[in-house]
Amino acid sequence: MVYLGYRRAQVAHPLDGLGYLATRDASRAISGAQFCSTMFEGRAPAGHVSISCYVGGARNPELAQLPASDMAHLVHEELSGVLGIKGAPVLTRVRHWARGLPQYNLGHLERRNTLESANDRVPGLILTGNYLHGVSIANCLASARAAAEKAHRLLQERDTPSHQDARPAQKPAGSSRPGRIRRLLRGT
Numbered sequence: 721m722v723y724l725g726y727r728r729a730q731v732a733h734p735l736d737g738l739g740y741l742a743t744r745d746a747s748r749a750i751s752g753a754q755f756c757s758t759m760f761e762g763r764a765p766a767g768h769v770s771i772s773c774y775v776g777g778a779r780n781p782e783l784a785q786l787p788a789s790d791m792a793h794l795v796h797e798e799l800s801g802v803l804g805i806k807g808a809p810v811l812t813r814v815r816h817w818a819r820g821l822p823q824y825n826l827g828h829l830e831r832r833n834t835l836e837s838a839n840d841r842v843p844g845l846i847l848t849g850n851y852l853h854g855v856s857i858a859n860c861l862a863s864a865r866a867a868a869e870k871a872h873r874l875l876q877e878r879d880t881p882s883h884q885d886a887r888p889a890q891k892p893a894g895s896s897r898p899g900r901i902r903r904l905l906r907g908t
């Protein structure tokens with residue numbers, strides 16, 4: 721990921737959107753860019769703009785291996801053509817993410833069903849994350865909430881008298897770690 725800052729006057733494009741996604745094109749390195757200073761306040765000082773660019777991923781994994789200086793140069797050159805930028809960036813940051821986002825390939829639904837039914841095979845194992853229902857933050861929050869609710873239901877079921885009767889005698893509530901965790905989840 722290459723994060724670039726420019727003086728506003730350097731960039732001809734109005735940056736009046738969230739950014740852009742590039743089509744598959746062997747001549748392009750940038751797969752997408754976000755106009756961070758348009759999207760959020762405080763992402764660039766007055767009179768400046770900031771842009772995040774994505775390189776590599778499943779399409780071009782080898783590009784993600786480039787040294788930071790080469791990657792920054794490549795991205796700045798390409799972005800200059802797309803957005804009409806004159807001159808060098810005033811700020812450059814490169815961050816390598818070793819593992820890209822999960823790819824939802826053929827067979828994903830079967831894999832997801834297997835993962836989501838893990839609790840049937842290993843009681844108490846409940847999975848969440850960007851490899852299940854989508855990679856966006858919104859998807860991940862929804863997935864995490866569903867997992868938390870599942871865990872809550874599971875603990876409630878274990879707490880019901882009929883379920884407890886079927887189990888061997890336990891230490892009094894409060895003395896065991898599961899008891900403390902249950903109370904924390906209940907907020908009591």
Ligand SMILES: Cc1cc2nc3c(=O)[nH]c(=O)nc-3n(C[C@H](O)[C@H](O)[C@H](O)COP(=O)(O)OP(=O)(O)OC[C@H]3O[C@@H](n4cnc5c(N)ncnc54)[C@H](O)[C@@H]3O)c2cc1C
Pocket residue numbers: 721817821848849850851854855856857858860
């Ligand atoms: C560069 C980049 C830009 C992105 N931009 C956007 C965007 O603009 N909008 C959007 O919606 N989404 C975006 N995404 C996608 C989104 O951010 C991710 O899909 C999402 O954050 C993943 O959430 P997660 O909870 O699955 O994983 P993570 O957020 O990675 O959380 C996993 C957590 O588990 C911890 N962990 C790992 N191993 C262990 C261990 N053994 N023990 C304890 N803890 C552990 C990690 O430290 C981490 O805190 C972006 C992703 C990337 C990589």
